[in-house]
Amino acid sequence: MSQVTKRSEVPNEYRWKLEDLYPNQAAWDAEFKKVKQLAGEIAGYQGKLKDAASIARCFALDDDVSLLTERLYVFANMRHHEDTAEPSYQALSEKSKKLSVEVGEATSFITPEILSLSEEQLTGLIAEPDLAKYKRTLEEMLRQKPHVLSKNEESLLAQVGNVSQAPSTIFGMLNNADLKFPKVKNEKGEEVELTHGRYIQFLESKDRNVRREAFKAMYDTYAKWKNTLASTLSANVTKNLFYSKARKYPSTLEMSLFGDNIPQSVYDNLISTIHEFLPLMHRYMDLRKKLLKLDELHMYDLFAPLVEEFDMEIAYEQAKEKVYDSLTPLGEDYRKVLKEGFDSGWIDIYENEGKRSGAYSWGAFGTHPYVLLNHNDNLNSMFTLTHEMGHALHSYYSDHNNEYRDAQYTIFLAEVASTLNEALLMDYLLKRSTDPKEKMYLLTYYADQFRTTVFRQTMFAEFEKIIHEKAEQGEALTPQELSEIYYGLNVKYYGDGMVVDKDIEMEWARIPHFYNSFYVYKYATGFSAATSFSKQILDEGEPAVERYLGFLKSGGKDYSINILKKAGVDMSTPEPIRQAMSVFKGLIEQMEQLTK
Incomplete structure (x- = not known):
């Protein structure tokens, strides 16, 4: 193929x-x-x-x-x-x-x-x-x-709906259509136009000059538009304030959490617990500096490869086998359904002309779930397979154990089942790896997921909370104010061992998720809940598996926080995040051992 x-x-x-x-x-x-x-x-x-x-x-x-x-x-x-x-x-x-x-x-x-x-x-x-x-x-x-509100007021709010999309629409047009980035030199010394898509590729370059130049070019461009972009983000915050007042919520944050009935303590608790574990992040940054053999670690070094690209060729049939074996801890019933999914036409496997890119799990109540892939024979595709099958089996168990109305689970829960599968696959691969190079490749792959999904998204969540609170207190969100808050958070999260380049203060201007307010925290809570589940399953076995299958079967018949709590993951306490952090600590220790 x-x-x-x-x-x-x-x-x-x-x-x-x-x-x-x-x-x-x-x-x-x-x-x-x-x-x-x-x-x-x-x-x-x-x-x-x-x-x-x-x-x-x-x-x-x-x-x-x-x-x-x-x-x-x-x-x-x-x-x-x-x-x-x-x-x-x-x-x-x-x-x-x-x-x-x-x-x-x-x-x-x-x-x-x-x-x-x-x-x-x-x-x-x-x-x-x-x-x-x-x-x-x-x-x-x-x-x-x-x-x-009353019928007339609701009608009025519905009409405001289109206007309220304006900040997001304007940001999208500016960010995707109008912003033009300069040319930067690639590894071969060729001038290549910088784009959103190429930016990460440049940051992953082994050539430090390429990384630095792309980083500076990206943020210099945003800095030129800082007044417009600050106005757009500020308008989005003002829109949230308008709705929270109109609908009689105590704050914009509480309004955003109300739909899923998530107490604000869950949000605050995520931030305060991650603060407690920032020394671990700083330790990982020190290790990154050591592995890259650098005197100073800069922001543009965060995506640089820590190990030689380890080529893991994994054919689809082999990926299926490894995924199937890695999910042994979840018991025979789970694997029976998984095998049915593999063998019974749930999955559209390879790319073809005109096929939608990416991957997803989807379906309708009353029939089995479906999974769309664009499979390549590599490690990433194997993780995508187990991730999407995690979603598919969540839907399968949910649909088979609930009435139609109660079967739909929330976004807050959606990433838990998929990420848990990834955690079990990673554990399986690490335990069987005998090649130090392969092991280091896997450890860095996993550690970077903690950095980007837990720490970085929590930093984003904290930024959103601060700017909304400032707006609620009547303060203006000027470009200077936004940049100062954002820069301060980077210093706090990355630590003294790292050079936090001034340019990073403009990163707030390019994050599309800030226009879907108070959403990113779900990435961090979902990842933490999944890591907590995987730790319990690997440590306790059967009782933890039973609780986890109970979670999959619950669908949406209770509030998300209660469903998780019944299954042994109480997101209103620091415990699941602490369990996730103990896994992260274990990865760093293994990496430190391998670099001695």
């Missing part, structure tokens, strides 16, 4: 079986018509959602419509992703998107209408036997009620 083949030439054993969703196009068309008809029926309930019987019937119909719409949408878009240039699949994808919007509009009256009932009426409905299977939906509505 070395050259890129046309989709029509891809052998069946390398394709996913979308026929498990719809055997043919005619079946899809028939279901499409059915959804149109059912969406019309839902409108008949408008103005009638006053009693338990009507609400139960409306909810049941809503479930049918939502599930069928989801199936139609997933199938159409996965077909489109097989070959994005194929016009008939483009049309199918568009058709499914329009249907989703129509269904969204047809069902949009349900929540506001129920919320217009008094608190007493809502509490009464929660106790009704007819609505037992919708208890969680109603409890969630009751929880949201204090933050839902």
